[in-house]
Amino acid sequence: MDLRFTDEELAFRDEVREFFRTALPDSIRRKMIEDHHPSKDDLVTWSRILNAKGWAVPHWPVEWGGTGWSPVKQYIFRDELQQAPAPEPLAFGVSMVGPVIYTFGNEDQKRRFLPRIANLDDWWCQGFSEPGAGSDLASLKTTAKREGDHYVVNGQKTWTTLAQHADWIFCLVRTDSAVKKQEGISFLLIDMKTPGITVRPIQTIDGGHEVNEVFLDDVRVPVENLVGQENKGWDYAKFLLGNERVGIARIGISKARLKRVRELASLERIGDVPLIEIPRFREKLAAVEVELKALEMTQLRVVAAESRREKGKPDPASSILKIKGSEIQQATTELLMEVVGPFAMPYQPEEEGRNEPTDGPDWASTAAPTYFNWRKISIYGGSNEIQKNIIAKAILGF
Amino acid sequence: MDFDLSEEQRLLKDSVDRLMADRYDFESRQLYAKEPEGWSRALWSAYAELGLLALPFDEAHGGFGGGPVETMTIMEAFGRSLALEPYLATVILGGGLLQHGGSEEQKSTYLPQIASGDLRLAFAHTERQSRYDLFDVGTTAQRDGGSFVLNGQKNVVLHGDSADKILVTARVAGSRRDRDGIGLFLVDANAPGVSRRGYPTQDGQRAAEVTLESVRVDAENVIGNPEGALPVVEKVTDIAIAALAAEAIGAMDEMLKLTVDYLKTRKQFNTTIGSFQVLQHRSSEMFIAVEQGRSMAMFAAMMAQEQNPEERRKAISAAKVQIGRSGRFVGQQAVQLHGGVGMTMEYKVGHLFKRVTMIDTLFGDADHHLSKLAETGGLIAA
Numbered sequence: 001m002d003l004r005f006t007d008e009e010l011a012f013r014d015e016v017r018e019f020f021r022t023a024l025p026d027s028i029r030r031k032m033i034e035d036h037h038p039s040k041d042d043l044v045t046w047s048r049i050l051n052a053k054g055w056a057v058p059h060w061p062v063e064w065g066g067t068g069w070s071p072v073k074q075y076i077f078r079d080e081l082q083q084a085p086a087p088e089p090l091a092f093g094v095s096m097v098g099p100v101i102y103t104f105g106n107e108d109q110k111r112r113f114l115p116r117i118a119n120l121d122d123w124w125c126q127g128f129s130e131p132g133a134g135s136d137l138a139s140l141k142t143t144a145k146r147e148g149d150h151y152v153v154n155g156q157k158t159w160t161t162l163a164q165h166a167d168w169i170f171c172l173v174r175t176d177s178a179v180k181k182q183e184g185i186s187f188l189l190i191d192m193k194t195p196g197i198t199v200r201p202i203q204t205i206d207g208g209h210e211v212n213e214v215f216l217d218d219v220r221v222p223v224e225n226l227v228g229q230e231n232k233g234w235d236y237a238k239f240l241l242g243n244e245r246v247g248i249a250r251i252g253i254s255k256a257r258l259k260r261v262r263e264l265a266s267l268e269r270i271g272d273v274p275l276i277e278i279p280r281f282r283e284k285l286a287a288v289e290v291e292l293k294a295l296e297m298t299q300l301r302v303v304a305a306e307s308r309r310e311k312g313k314p315d316p317a318s319s320i321l322k323i324k325g326s327e328i329q330q331a332t333t334e335l336l337m338e339v340v341g342p343f344a345m346p347y348q349p350e351e352e353g354r355n356e357p358t359d360g361p362d363w364a365s366t367a368a369p370t371y372f373n374w375r376k377i378s379i380y381g382g383s384n385e386i387q388k389n390i391i392a393k394a395i396l397g398f
Numbered sequence: 399m400d401f402d403l404s405e406e407q408r409l410l411k412d413s414v415d416r417l418m419a420d421r422y423d424f425e426s427r428q429l430y431a432k433e434p435e436g437w438s439r440a441l442w443s444a445y446a447e448l449g450l451l452a453l454p455f456d457e458a459h460g461g462f463g464g465g466p467v468e469t470m471t472i473m474e475a476f477g478r479s480l481a482l483e484p485y486l487a488t489v490i491l492g493g494g495l496l497q498h499g500g501s502e503e504q505k506s507t508y509l510p511q512i513a514s515g516d517l518r519l520a521f522a523h524t525e526r527q528s529r530y531d532l533f534d535v536g537t538t539a540q541r542d543g544g545s546f547v548l549n550g551q552k553n554v555v556l557h558g559d560s561a562d563k564i565l566v567t568a569r570v571a572g573s574r575r576d577r578d579g580i581g582l583f584l585v586d587a588n589a590p591g592v593s594r595r596g597y598p599t600q601d602g603q604r605a606a607e608v609t610l611e612s613v614r615v616d617a618e619n620v621i622g623n624p625e626g627a628l629p630v631v632e633k634v635t636d637i638a639i640a641a642l643a644a645e646a647i648g649a650m651d652e653m654l655k656l657t658v659d660y661l662k663t664r665k666q667f668n669t670t671i672g673s674f675q676v677l678q679h680r681s682s683e684m685f686i687a688v689e690q691g692r693s694m695a696m697f698a699a700m701m702a703q704e705q706n707p708e709e710r711r712k713a714i715s716a717a718k719v720q721i722g723r724s725g726r727f728v729g730q731q732a733v734q735l736h737g738g739v740g741m742t743m744e745y746k747v748g749h750l751f752k753r754v755t756m757i758d759t760l761f762g763d764a765d766h767h768l769s770k771l772a773e774t775g776g777l778i779a780a
Contacts, residue, residue: 001407001467002400003700009399072399258778279769286772290694290716293777297693304401320686391685392678396658 013076020084032085035366040165047120056118057094064114071306082252093117093124097170100236104228127157127171138181144173153219163199163212166192187233189225206369207349249325251296257332264339288331295324316394319387326377333371340367414475422479424746435560436604437482446515459509466699470644477648484557490641492519495565499622499630520561522552522608530762533577539568544617548610558606559596561587570624582627584619601756635761636714640698643721646757647695649750650688653732656747684728691724715767722764725754
């Protein structure tokens with residue numbers, strides 16, 4: 001047992017860190033530090049910088065643009081990217097549909113879609129959740145009926161993140177209603193420009209517009225856009241959700257935020273005393289740091305075990321990463337709220353831009369929206385309660 | 399980066415696990431506790447035969463050159479079985495102080511005796527006013543020619559009643575809370591002026607109150623610099639905290655296992671109570687607490703070897719915070735989920751709960767270490 005990085009891993013970390021320091025445009029870095037959402041253009045710009053370097057999809061197979069890095073190097077890369085802090089490549093493409101396509105898709109689909117995902121030529125969104133299918137995803141009702149060489153899709157998807165920018169949506173659809181609910185689901189790739197698709201925004205409590213409803217009315221999808229076999233979509237979805245959990249701890253993001261909390265708490269004063277010197281506050285901060293360090297070690301244990309595990313079978317211990325990772329991320333937003341104090345109050349609706357001067361320090365304006373927005377983290381990707389079910393069943397054997 | 403045990407470490411783990419499985423079931427443990435010294439001489443010999451008592455020492459002194467990972471492996475097994483023997487007091491603390499602070503002559507005299515099982519040690523540092531501050535030393539050591547004369551009282555000396563020799567911190571110079579001026583002395587437990595009052599501890603182990611009245615210690619029994627022992631004391635207590643973290647993980651893991659087994663067999667309302675989601679979720683939360691604790695026990699083992707004392711202390715403090723919090727949660731919930739039976743002396747789970755609770759009070763509880771960590775800038779620099 002040796003928990004230190006090897007010299008080679010340390011050299012790799014320095015190389016990656018240096019690249020992020022020099023290649024990430026300052027305007028994007030600023031937005032990330034201050035918790036403003038990067039724009040579509042920002043993400044496209046950054047994805048293409050990464051792709052030009054060959055680092056847009058490091059975890060993919062080498063023939064499709066992957067790097068062949070060890071799991072530890074993959075972890076280091078992601079951690080450094082998050083700490084930069086740089087935007088993460090659009091997960092719906094590179095972490096979700098991409099791996100499904102290269103694992104279960106046919107050659108035509110791989111050639112057609114994978115390079116465009118890596119370069120963010122196509123913006124993908126995820127059509128899984130429905131108004132009646134949240135944690136119980138398999139009860140989804142959107143149907144796809146085969147008519148000649150097309151599927152005709154009808155139904156409604158919801159919580160569709162950034163669908164307003166999307167070129168494509170990957171959908172779980174019901175292709176057989178007569179069988180057990182998990183056995184009648186298929187995985188379809190749908191062009192967002194197809195007639196019959198309507199996107200309607202949902203405003204979240206922070207005032208932002210990230211998620212949408214997507215309505216599908218007689219949407220005709222060529223059968224060549226079916227991934228894998230008809231009625232096997234549930235297997236592909238489980239594979240996808242398992243991959244989603246691996247990166248979900250977002251330890252680098254929490255590290256970057258705790259640094260910012262410490263920095264701002266050294267500037268803010270209560271009377272003559274910097275907030276950071278108030279024992280109650282600094283102990284609260286240290287307690288979150290301890291939890292984060294523990295989670296980082298847990299993450300590394302999962303990463304180290306990854307190379308020995310069967311491909312595509314997620315470690316049930318990764319449920320810990322989701323639960324603790326979300327709790328810690330949320331705790332960092334609470335700390336920032338505390339630093340901001342009374343200047344959490346002014347509200348600036350996002351659609352009006354943030355050009356008006358704020359009442360209070362500039363850096364204060366995003367604290368409350370981020371706090372409200374990040375309540376989503378313990379809900380999405382399998383709520384924390386679902387994760388506890390997974391631990392109870394898959395690990396403890398209930 | 400590698401979380402796997404080496405082949406040798408795996409063999410060590412197997413042999414310790416086998417020994418404890420064969421000879422340290424809960425009923426045997428309760429019998430060992432009734433032996434005169436409160437622990438088993440027979441098991442102590444078995445540890446010596448397996449080489450456990452020699453493990454952390456250099457090969458030059460009859461040891462095996464084992465590091466924190468080997469110690470972690472042993473302590474986790476001891477935690478699972480609630481081992482009573484003075485391993486921490488003798489090998490980790492006493493042996494550690496000699497190994498890291500002693501002269502070549504002291505090491506070659508005493509370490510082989512520890513390794514063979516013939517010498518038991520204790521470490522006397524806590525005083526009535528010191529709480530967890532190792533530098534708060536009121537016991538005095540007055541120079542008298544080449545030797546020293548010790549006066550004072552030490553409390554909660556782990557296994558102080560059965561020790562042959564006691565390592566005592568005493569103030570040679572400076573005032574009570576100065577970091578400088580502290581010496582470390584190897585005192586014969588039966589020397590004139592030493593009186594010991596042994597007693598049982600809450601977790602079924604033993605400790606003693608040790609009073610020193612004009613106890614003479616010769617120059618050859620001064621460990622290291624007589625006015626600068628604190629750095630060695632801090633280093634060895636940090637190593638001990640890492641060992642205790644591993645012991646706590648063994649105990650927590652055992653509590654989780656017992657609890658899950660119980661939930662799967664106990665029937666109420668015509669069903670096993672483990673079918674209730676509220677109890678499944680509580681068990682999942684216990685699992686998370688154990689694994690987060692285990693991660694920090696590994697971190698502590700790694701950082702116990704860190705050369706920079708400030709980095710080492712921060713890491714050890716962080717681990718002690720996590721272990722304290724995880725231990726409290728897992729222990730309380732293990733008793734809760736067992737219901738009434740968890741409250742009884744005749745059942746193991748309550749004893750495990752008591753042990754992790756007492757581990758929190760050794761060398762600084764979670765709050766103590768959290769405030770130390772916060773005071774020194776936390777884990778993540780701005």
